[in-house]
Amino acid sequence: xxxxLQDQPADKILALMQAFKADPREDKIDLGVGVYRNAxxxxxxxxxxxxxxxxxxxxxxxxxxxxxxxxxxxxxxxxGLILGETVARDRIAAIATPGGTGACRQGFELAxxxxxxxxxxxxxxxWPNHLSILKFMGMPTRTYRYFDEATALVDFDGMIADLExxxxxxxxxxxxxxxxxxxxxxTDEQVGRVIAILTERGAVPMIDLAYQGFGDGLEADAAATRxxxxxxxxxxxxxxxxxxxGVYRERTGLLMAISADASDTPTTQGNLNFLNRQTYSFxxxxxxxxxxxxxxxxxxxxxxxxELEEVRSxxxxxxxxxxxxxxxxxxxxxxxxxxxxxGMFSRLGLPSEVVERIRADHGVYMVGDSRMNIxxxxxxxxxxxxxxxxxxxxx
Numbered sequence: 001x002x003x004x005l006q007d008q009p010a011d012k013i014l015a016l017m018q019a020f021k022a023d024p025r026e027d028k029i030d031l032g033v034g035v036y037r038n039a040x041x042x043x044x045x046x047x048x049x050x051x052x053x054x055x056x057x058x059x060x061x062x063x064x065x066x067x068x069x070x071x072x073x074x075x076x077x078x079x080g081l082i083l084g085e086t087v088a089r090d091r092i093a094a095i096a097t098p099g100g101t102g103a104c105r106q107g108f109e110l111a112x113x114x115x116x117x118x119x120x121x122x123x124x125x126x127w128p129n130h131l132s133i134l135k136f137m138g139m140p141t142r143t144y145r146y147f148d149e150a151t152a153l154v155d156f157d158g159m160i161a162d163l164e165x166x167x168x169x170x171x172x173x174x175x176x177x178x179x180x181x182x183x184x185x186x187t188d189e190q191v192g193r194v195i196a197i198l199t200e201r202g203a204v205p206m207i208d209l210a211y212q213g214f215g216d217g218l219e220a221d222a223a224a225t226r227x228x229x230x231x232x233x234x235x236x237x238x239x240x241x242x243x244x245x246g247v248y249r250e251r252t253g254l255l256m257a258i259s260a261d262a263s264d265t266p267t268t269q270g271n272l273n274f275l276n277r278q279t280y281s282f283x284x285x286x287x288x289x290x291x292x293x294x295x296x297x298x299x300x301x302x303x304x305x306x307e308l309e310e311v312r313s314x315x316x317x318x319x320x321x322x323x324x325x326x327x328x329x330x331x332x333x334x335x336x337x338x339x340x341x342x343g344m345f346s347r348l349g350l351p352s353e354v355v356e357r358i359r360a361d362h363g364v365y366m367v368g369d370s371r372m373n374i375x376x377x378x379x380x381x382x383x384x385x386x387x388x389x390x391x392x393x394x395x
Contacts, residue, residue, distance in 0.1 A: 008029045012128070013367060020365045028363035029381050031372040034180070034344060035248060036214075036311060039378040048304035052293040056286075065282040070096025070254075074288040077295040082209060082222055082239055086230040090262040094270035095276050096283035098208045098251040100240025105133055107206055107236045108256045109275050110268075111171050112139060120171045120206075121163070123147075125347075125369065127180045127208070129172060135352045144172075144204045147182045149349050152337040154184045160197060168202030171236070174228070176209030177221040178343020181371035185215065185342055195231045206236040213244040213308045214315065215342035233260035233364040239293050241345070244308055250287025315344065318377050324387035338374075347371045356390045361395075362388035 018033040035043050044160055069075070075094040083092075097103040115243060122130055122140055123146035134141050142165075166172060174194070179185055186194065198205055205228050212221045229235045234257075241252040246376030257268050276283060296301045319339045326335040338346050350358075350370035358364045364385055366372040 009124055015263055016365055016367065020350075023361040023363060023365075029365065029376060029385065030363060031366040031374075031376040031385075033376075034347055034373055036243060036246065036344060036375045038314070041378070043246065043248070046304060046307050048294045048300045048307065049245060049247060049290055050120030051303075052290045052297075052300055055293065056289060060289075066096075066285045068276045068282060069094065069269070070283045070288055071285060071292065073296070074292045075254060077292045078239060078241075079256065081097070081218070081236065081295060082212065082256075083226055083229055084222070086226040087258055088262065091259050091265055093257045093259070093265050093272050095255050095272040096285070096288050097238075097253040097255050097276075097347065098280065098284055099131060099242055099253045100208065100238055101133075101253070102251065102283075103238035103240065103253040103255040104130065104208060104278075106272070106275050106279070107238050107257075108134060108137060108139060108171075108286065109279075110255075110257060110271060111204070111206070111236065112137070113167045113271055113275075118169050118171050118204075119167065120173055121203075122173045123159075123164055123175065123179070126175075128209070146179075147184060147347065152182075152184065152347065152349050153340070154186060154190070156186070156190050156193075160193065163194070163197050163201070163203075166198070166201045166203045170201075170203045171206050172203050173206050173208065174224075176207045176212065176225040178211035178215045178238075178345070180210065180343070181345050181347055181367070181369065183341030183343055184337075186224065188223065188227075198228075198232065198260055204234050205232055206238065208238050210240040211243050211343045212239075214312055214344060217312065218244075218305065218308070229258055232258075234258060241287060245287075245291055245294070245304070247287040247290065250290070251284055252291055303339050312371040315374050318374050318379070318382060319346075321379060321382045322374070322377070322386060325383055326389065329386055329390045344375045345371055346374060348389070349392070350389070354389075357392040357395055358380075358388045361392065364388050 020030045022031050037043055074096055079092055097106055118325055120134055122143050124143040144162035146156045148155040207225050209225055215221045237256040239254045242248045257267050259268050294304050321337040323335055348370040352368045355366055355368055355370050
């Protein structure tokens with residue numbers, strides 16, 4: 001039967017990673033893969049994570065399965081981090097998942113169980129795996145305008161016009177902060193208008209929150225999610241710990257499903273447990289337990305928050321440096337938006353042929369739509385990137 005299989009389309013980012021590895025140039029720069037790197041090009045294990053793991057190894061007495069939903073303490077800790085006190089706990093069902101990707105997949109699965117006819121609306125552009133998963137699942141999708149290539153900011157008028165077409169019961173997928181791949185975020189006022197139109201249309205928001213703490217800080221980055229979750233009767237939230245805790249390979253995520261009434265929560269929780277059982281039975285626990293220890297221990301949490309703030313500040317400094325360098329080289333404010341974007345990514349608005357020249361001539365690797373990972377830079381490589389962009393545009 002395997003002779004009937006067909007080749008699947010290659011993942012563009014993974015293909016870019018392979019091309020980067022094969023490039024013999026010593027001064028090459030990888031701005032493609034979506035992981036945080038420090039100035040030395042290393043994705044470090046955070047101090048609090050190391051300490052929590054040390055304590056866990058010393059005190060853990062079993063590797064037996066957790067429950068189908070994962071450790072309840074993990075759910076409680078993450079709900080507190082993301083939602084604070086904005087939503088009553090008895091309205092929230094939650095499951096631990098293998099990373100934020102697993103949370104997204106289970107969120108789509110729950111939506112399909114609840115409403116097989118639901119269309120999932122995604123921003124244009126969005127994280128490519130959103131659309132890939134939805135296509136594989138056979139769920140109907142539509143897009144709403146989000147990014148204005150000319151200004152490199154949110155095309156909010158286009159977004160609102162498109163969301164007027166959302167039907168009751170449809171799922172509208174939103175990025176909680178640090179929009180991937182553009183780096184362009186909604187303002188608080190714009191979030192309020194989105195809430196109003198989703199309420200009017202009877203749609204259900206699903207929030208992908210993968211970068212809390214990477215934009216404007218832990219509390220500020222949760223503001224949009226909290227506003228939406230507290231205002232809407234129902235909401236899905238897929239959260240990842242990969243970036244803000246640096247536990248990429250531990251695959252640590254959480255899916256929350258907020259019901260309109262607490263009386264619906266047990267059934268919602270039962271369906272979430274069922275989905276975990278059908279997909280991978282019990283979720284991974286090591287990363288979830290480490291995260292729980294950090295969030296519930298005052299000293300570990302303080303150290304984690306301090307290091308996360310160092311990470312966030314370093315990316316903001318790189319944004320300011322790159323925007324300034326490009327302003328100097330072009331004698332214009334064309335690239336000022338880089339300093340306004342938030343998170344690891346920015347989409348530069350460069351044509352694919354310019355992106356290819358930057359790679360071929362200067363060894364700088366970014367995705368073909370000109371999405372770059374700002375954390376792939378350091379203070380010494382920023383000038384090289386700026387010079388490469390200007391040279392490639394003139395060629």
